[in-house]
Amino acid sequence: MIELNKINYHYDNFKMHFDIKIASKDKVLIVGPSGAGKSTLLSLIAGFIFPDSGNILLNHQKMTNILPGKRPVSILFQHNNLFSHLTVEQNIGLGIRPCLTLTDCERQTIDDMLVKVSLMGFNNRYPDQLSGGQCQRVALARCLIQRRPILLLDEPFSALDQALRFEMLALVNQICDEFNLTLMMVSHHISDFLGYFSRCLVVDNGQIVFNGLPKQLKQSENNHIANMLGFNFNKA
Numbered sequence: 001m002i003e004l005n006k007i008n009y010h011y012d013n014f015k016m017h018f019d020i021k022i023a024s025k026d027k028v029l030i031v032g033p034s035g036a037g038k039s040t041l042l043s044l045i046a047g048f049i050f051p052d053s054g055n056i057l058l059n060h061q062k063m064t065n066i067l068p069g070k071r072p073v074s075i076l077f078q079h080n081n082l083f084s085h086l087t088v089e090q091n092i093g094l095g096i097r098p099c100l101t102l103t104d105c106e107r108q109t110i111d112d113m114l115v116k117v118s119l120m121g122f123n124n125r126y127p128d129q130l131s132g133g134q135c136q137r138v139a140l141a142r143c144l145i146q147r148r149p150i151l152l153l154d155e156p157f158s159a160l161d162q163a164l165r166f167e168m169l170a171l172v173n174q175i176c177d178e179f180n181l182t183l184m185m186v187s188h189h190i191s192d193f194l195g196y197f198s199r200c201l202v203v204d205n206g207q208i209v210f211n212g213l214p215k216q217l218k219q220s221e222n223n224h225i226a227n228m229l230g231f232n233f234n235k236a
């Protein structure tokens, strides 16, 4: 569960205001123009930045000024999720134990997670020996192994081709169901993804201008939002 109560935040003259409630196990797609404030919204939830005013509750606990490591949140970015000098196993192991001395039991947990992301046996490879999609699956495995109930994805699959994007999203969808995760994902590919999500937020100019079911975006009263996103549902 994610609750942002009257959150205000600013960068120089750019002011943002967020007021939302996301239920547990919701899968939320966040879309909007470049520079609208989508990544800032995720950063506030993850605790990389703190609001000027307002309150953040995660799973019913007040977390407004709590550091990222102490929040029930894991986050995956578009790039630079892996350490290039560490193997797949070590990169995932960082999610359990930062000192990298893993027990046999922890190694087994990593093996099990590698099976889930279809990378069984890739333990000793380095990131430069993996494809872009495989790197993102390793990064996803590290997020999941932390067993944190809120998963934030900031355009993690944008650099992948359409077929791989679908594959990754199907995997995320399945894993969210299996692990009972609450998901918030920023994407520019609204047409590909809409069907996977239970809710859609549209962010524009630092505000949430639409918060509803994805199918409501197709209703005529929301034409202006679809137009702003450059999306024509009639052609989809």
Ligand SMILES: Nc1ncnc2c1ncn2[C@@H]1O[C@H](COP(=O)(O)OP(=O)(O)OP(=O)(O)O)[C@@H](O)[C@H]1O
Pocket: 011, 012, 014, 032, 033, 034, 035, 036, 037, 038, 039, 040, 041
């Ligand atoms: N560290 C920063 N310092 C100053 N301004 C920033 C900083 N980070 C972001 N901004 C500004 O805040 C606004 C919102 O940025 P944000 O990255 O949240 O947008 P976004 O919707 O995620 O954009 P995109 O889709 O292009 O990634 C933008 O105008 C951006 O230039």
